[in-house]
Amino acid sequence: MNDAPNPVTSVPAATLPRHTTLSTLESLIWTELDLAVHSRASADRPAHPWRRAAFATVGEDGPEVRSIVLRDLQADRRELVFYADARSPKVAQLRADPRGQILCWSEPLGWQVRLACTIEIATDGLDVTARWARIRHRPAAHDYLSPLAPGSPLEAPAVPLAPERVRESFAVLTARVRAIDWLELHAQGHRRARFEHGREPQWLVP
Template identity: 80%
Template sequence: MNDASLLEDAIAPRPTDLSLIEAMIWTELDRAVHHRAAAGRPAHPWRRAALANVGEDGPEVRSIVLRDLQVDRRELVFYADARSPKVAQLRADPRGQILCWSEPLGWQLRLRCRVDVATDGLDVTARWALIRHRPAAHDYLSPLAPGSPLEASAAPLAPERVRESFAVLTATVEAIDWLELHAQGHRRARFARGELPQWLVP
């Protein structure tokens, strides 16, 4: 049985209780973070999401990879090069929105967030220690900032300098707009901090 059929089984019959749907959303986000691709099993569709935020010239959007989450604090964690434009943009205006889509579930999430950036401290150090010898560390090895013109002479950073380019971004979810696309009828709901869940017109 593949992941798609597992996801389909997980939502059959379709839940009608909003509290249950909200709990299932966070369960799927947890799976997206912790159930990585393996032989014969693709990564969860929500592991790669899109982040939208405000830049100097207007809206900006790019792909991110979800690395961790804290359900009790409604936090999602992803990494970035500290020199990237999005880090400067989020420091200037921490408002963001994360978009997730799952074809097997037929679920779209729009997560309104506040994104905090950290480049030092014990948490950042510990996370860097976990990835510094993995292929993912190469994302932070360039001596040039992301988006810079490519120079043939550019050499990788020395390992002791890479830590300077590693940033941990924590998105605190303030509201979730959930949309289910289904042959038996689409459904939509909103889950916001400090508010009662509410059904919406799809």
């Protein structure tokens, strides 16, 4: 868990040699994910496009997708971390089926990555306590302080907060990446590749 600024900057796809090897591409994907995790929007620069990603789960009525914010990364373990309300439908869905998929798109890079993951859910322990301590006084903490579960019916838009709730609704989700489907949209020709843990990477037809 590290929020220190990352000195590496994103490399536009147009500047990469077209003969880039699969091993180099996989390393670049994880570099971009690391940049996304540590990216913060400012007055003169937006956050990395991959910081806010789409996340799909399997629900009773089929696939469901929503936006998430990537919070942390452990590249050596192929893990990404994001947060959720423990009462949310996506957490219930993941308890029934821990498979999920994260989708990231970057216009500057012209890259789309689809990350097939297995999700672990944690609602207690030292790591959860430490992460909650870091966000509890930020606006983001309000997402977990409602007395009502996400998706509950309301008579008005405003949701009351319950400051006495410490962190019982705060969940840390760790996505262990099983496979990456990478797609590059490029004026000189599109490219696609698959990186699956434990297997040789493979070029694919875009």
